Amino acid sequence: MCRMNIEVTIKCACSVLLVLFLVFTHETPKPTAGPAVNFNPVRSRIVLNTTKLDYGYCHSSPAEIDEGTKSLLDILNRITVSPYFRYFKVNSAKPCPYWAVSLLCTSAENTCDVCKCDENSIPEALRADEDMSELNTPDGSVAKTVLQPVNLDDWGDWLKADDGAEYVDLASNPEGNTGYSGPLAAQVWRAIYAENCLSSDKDGTCQELSILRTLLSGLHMSINIHVCTSFYKDPELSSPQRNAGIYNNPNISFFPNCQMYNKRIAPFPDFVGNLYILYQFTLRALAKSRSFFTNDVSIFNTGARGEATLTDLQLHDNIKELFNSRLICSPTFDEGAFLESEKGRSLIPQFKAMMLNVTRLMDCVTCEKCRIWGKLETKGIAVAMKVIMNPENERITLDRSEMVTLVNLARQLAFSVRNAQRLGSVCSEDDCARGLSRPRPSQ
Template sequence: MCKLRDCSVCECSENEFPEPFRKPYSGLSPDSMMCQEGKPQAAVDKTLDSKVFKRWVETDNPWTSDDETDNNEMTYVNLQLNPERYTGYTGDSARRIWDAIYKENCPKYPSEELCHEKKVLYKLISGLHSSISVHIAYDYLLDESTNSWGQNLSLLYDRVLKYPERVQNLYFTYLFVLRAVTKAADYLEQAEYNTGNPEDDLKTESLVKQLLYNSQLRSACPLPFDEAKLWQGENGPELKQEIQKQFRNISAIMDCVGCEKCRLWGKLQVLGLGTALKILFSVDGDSHLNQPLQLQRNEVIALFNLLNRLSESVKFVHEKGSSVEEVINEQSPSTVQKGASKTNLKGLFGYSQYTWIGWD
């Protein structure tokens, strides 16, 4: 339950409900956004394809707060109609969300006071936060009067590139999720991708296999993350339960986001991260790692979308790092802080060749 002031989301009455939610999408009206803090770009388009979804096995995820099984409270959303981008959701309300996540669940203690497992949780959340900032900068409303969208490179620098640790954590989270996907390759290959559209289903199966068995990826990054090093020692089980509780709290905080589209992508990506944790560490709260893996359709969707988001973020940072820093230096050479440029990235991560995983 949300305990943050001003983070509750108002329930729209029927006459306030946006028209696109009730009939085929025909554009957003600024007058229908009363529950979206006055920002039309923050609304979620709930127009659906007429294809049906086939029900998967229902099993809960111990790392997330929601019961992700299908129920009457769920709404299907076409993510292609709702890209992750700038929404205008800023200020104290947005800041309180991240403050609650970091301060209450994964604070950054001095390194000597923090165990390895808690460092992992902090890096994962920081990396996800960095990725979200990258996508906001990548698809930004540059001029509201003309509805002009484009890249905000100054924002990219101020929120991410200026801080090498944030870039490093972005890469860490990407590799962590990549490891989960490759570890679950057998399951994901055999999963039933059934939307009622045979052509799309075949394309999806082909793309999944291309990702899971990419020879270039396997040779460049055979073991992206070694999860076997965690939860060692006699306190391992208790520590896992503690961190599971912290991550469930983070998952619950996503319900407090006051922007519907931000909440959509926040919950989706936190579910994807929770799915990666489930794959790498357990299928329940114990150490029964030999139990058969069971994932729900929503978990698979979230996992693949999170990997895509992280991959696109890493790609954009790699491409723009040095050029953005040069522009910032030209604008304010006396005050700019040297950040994680493309040259610096090689030193940060120890390699200069990258394999990008992104779907067109």
């Protein structure tokens, strides 16, 4: 029988996700002076455990996901540079509610600070009063534990107040290496992981609970792939990655860190598999959200009188293409198998409570750019859960902040899935010699 201590499990899951941002993401290998490095060749493809994908309620094979992602990433790149999806209002200066933190970064190339947008540059139709990253219960408190799931529409009750939030252009501030390092990362890892995870939840091994852990692990892997793919800034726009169809901003380019890929991505196919599960989970949420995006495309209009601009018309076409794409129309995550389990249904309120706490923990991430992407992506997972775990006979709604976070999460995951395999061929000795990845600087 599946048994667990709910409160400890929630604390553990929240702690693990915070650690993923503070430690594993940012304590990346640093270039050292010396001759150009010879990177170890790796397999051109990471072989995934298909049995584990089945256990994660997934239907599409890794090969099907890889093939479909090539075109899907292109569509999502076009969508996420449109005004509706690229401007994200967020308060990145909120104090950590649990301990004192300070923003620390070490990368001179790709700093962790973010340039904010002038509100006057945002189309009036897209201006918002609220912090678009906020996820709150109606009374602003953490959801209480209940025995049975309730209507999940309160997954999307966002704080309607201007509390210092500013607009960020996501396309101009991509997720990637910031060089964050410092004793706080190790301290947080030791304190939270040792106290909340190592000695807890010995009986919480049921399949339903493992899905939650798998989703968080998948986000963990996605973050690391973004870091190692977008590691060395390329101000001269000379990296072959610029023309690889992976970025949504033609004015930003990076070289990958192949040493990091060979050390932290390629040797861990199980963790890459978790990314594929989170990706399919998110794609299924998008598919189930079709009506919110396609029933009335005028919601995307940014004209002064509500009319569609040329950019808006292009977005209308891209939205239609997205929901007609192969992966969105293919069977991905099987929520029916999850929801038919009594244990799965009983865990839904706990998943909600956990995600509420996780989004608040993002204010403890000590890198501004990482904090913003962390807020967006964790809210995106909460929105996906809201859509996936909602009973068919109950109606939900999605507001703009939810649509923006869900689509951007899908784009970030598509980027990671594409590069998890693409870097396998890029980060080989021969390709490095041909300039496809930047070696360490020489003295």
